[in-house]
Amino acid sequence: MVENEAQKLTNEQPAEPEVEAFSFGDPETVLNDRIIDGLGVWLLDNGRYYSTPVSLTGLAKLLKANAYHGPILEFKTNMVMRGFQGNSVVKRRDMKKATTDYNVFANCYFKVYRSVYGEIVRLQHLPAINMRRCKGQDCYGMLNNTGQLIEFKPGEVIHIANYDVTQTIYGIPGYLGAIQSMLLNEDATLFRRKYYKNGAHIGYIFYSTATGLDEKTRAKMKAAIEKSKGLGNFKNMFLHIGGADKDAIQIKPVGDFSTKDDLEKIKNISRDDIIAANRMPPALAAIMPGQNTSFGDLEKVDAVYQRNEVTPIREDLLEVNDYLPLAARVSFDTPSNTAV
Template sequence: MSKRARRMSRAEARDARSGAIEASNDNRGIQAFSFGDPEPVLDRATMLEMFECWHNHRWYEPPVPFHGLARAFRVSPHHSSAILLKRNLLAASLDPTPWLSRKTFMAAVMDYLVFGNAFFEIRRNRLGGVLDIGHSLAKYTRRGVKPGTFWWTPSQRDEVEYPEGRIAAIMAPDINQEIYGLPEYLSALQSALLNESATLFRRRYYLNGSHAGYILYATGQFADGDVDKMKEALKNAKGPGNFRNLLLHAPDGKQDGLKLLPIAEAGAKDEFLGIKNTTRDDVLAAHRVPPQLLGIVPANAGGFGDPAKALDGFFELEIEPLQAVFLDLNDQLGVEAVRFRERVRAEAA
C-alpha cells in the first residue's frame, strides 16, 4: 500500500528553506558552518534516464536536443577534429555506387557522428526499385509516431511528412530508448564544455585588462592625498594599455611600509594548463583517437610513436566498425548501395 504525502509543518518548512547548511554555533562574531550528509553522485547522473521521447501526436522529439549537439560540435578543437578525422577516413574508403555519391555519404556520416543518427532519403522509380539516395539532415528529421513515418521539421510551421518508406535510418544504439540514436561522446561533453569555458575565461582575462592580480599592502605614514593618488594610479592601470609601470615615492616611509602581494597568478596559470590538458584527454578517450593523428605536440622527448602504425590500429578498431554500421543500409534497401574499398595497411605496403 503506497504512503500518502503529507504537508510539512511550519517548522519543517523553515528548516528546509535553510538548505543543508546549518550553523554550528550562535556567536555573533565569526560563525562556522557544516554541510549536510554526502549525497551519491549517481542520483543525479541518472537524470538522463528520466527524459522521455515525448511526442505531439505526429512525431517524437529526441531525448537530447539536436540543436544543442549541433552547437557543441565546435565547442572544442579536439572534439570537432576527431569527428572530422573519422568522417574523412570513412569518405576516403568509400567506393561510390550508382545509388550513393561520396557527397551524400559524407553528409550522412557527419550526422551519425554528431547526432548518433543518419537519415537517407530513398527515391524510387515507378517499379519500386531504388533510383537514387539522398540525405535528410538529422538536425531537422524526426521519427513519426506512426511506425515507418518520418517528418521534416525545420521550424514549427513548415513541417512536412515524408511518404511512408521514403526514409532509411541508421542509429547508434541507446540503452534507454529505441526511437533515436545518441552519439558516443556524450560522456565527454562536459569536459569539452569545460575546455571551452577555460579558454573563454582566459580570453576575457586578457581583453578586459584587469591584470592587477595583487594586493598593495600599506602600513606607513603618508602625506595627505598620497593614498588617493595611489588609488588613482592603480585604477588607471586597468583597461587598454595595461601592464604599465607604476612608481611610488614615499620619502618618509619605512622599509616594509609598502608590500606587493600577488594573488595566485602562477597557480591560475598552472590551473589553466591542467584543465586544458585533462579535458583534452577526456575528449580523445571518448572518441578513441590517437593524439598523433590530431597533430598534438607530445610533451615528452620520446613522442607518440609511428603515426602510420597508429593509423593502422585506429582504422582497424574504429573506422572498420563504423563501415559495418553503414553496411546496414544495404540490408534495408536490398541493393549494394554502400561499398568500401579494401585498405592496404602501412606494414604491408
C-alpha cells in the same frame, strides 16, 4: 577660548578608520547541473513526434568548442569515407553528409525516392539535426526554420542509429561523457585570452592603513588601478603619502595565473579526455608527442584504428544495402595496410 577648543579636541575619541574594499572583475556563475542528467525522450507537439534525448543543436555547437573535438570527428569521417564506392543511387556527397551526422549525432537519415514501379532510384541525405521520429510506425518528420514539422510518408525515410540502452528511438553518441572536458578546455582558453586582452592582471589585494588617505586620495588610487587594465596595461603607479610609515601600503598577493602551469595542465587533461571519448589514437589526433617519446609506427596505428573503429562504423552505414536492390548496393574498399 583657544585653550577650551584644544581641550575639546583632546577629549574627543579618535575616529574609527574607514575601511573600503572593491573587487576586480564581474562575478561568474558556476554550473552545477550535469548536462547528461536531463536525458530523456518525450512526445512533443501534441504527441506528433519524439524529443531527442540531448540537444542536437548543443552537440553541433560542441564541434567549435575546442581545437580537438570537431577536427577529430571530421578526420574520422574522412577515414570512413576513404575507399567508398558509390553509384547513381547513393552518391558520395550524400554518404559523406550521412557519415558526418552519424559521427556527430549517432543518427543519419536518407530520403527514399522511388520510380513509378516502386524501385528505389535515389537516396538523399536528410540533416539529422532537424529530423525527428514521429509517433506512427516507421514515420519521420523534419523541422523547418520556423519549427514546424514536415512529415514524410511511412517508409520514405531510412534511419540508421547507434544503439542506446536507455531508449530505442534515437542513437546517442559515445562522447557525451567528455562534454564537461570539452567545455573546460574552451573555458580555459577563453579565460587566458580574456586575461591578456582586458589586462586584468591584478592577482593581489591593495592593502592600506595610512592615515593620510582621505576620500579624494582613495578615489585617485582606485581610478589609477582601474586604468591599468586594457590596452597599455602593466603601467607603473607613483604613490606618496606624507607621514606614513613603510608598512602603511602593502600588496597582498592572491594568485597569478600567468606564473603557473594551470592552463597547460587543464588543456592537456581535457584534451586527453576528448580524444579518449572519441576513441582516437593520439598518434592520429594531430598532437605533438611528449619529450623523449614517440607514437611508434603510424602505419600500424592506422591499421589498428581502421580495424577497430572505422570498419564498425562502415558496417553500420552499410545497413542502407538492406533497402537497396543488388545492383545499387554500395561498399567500401579496404586499404591494403589494415593487416597488422
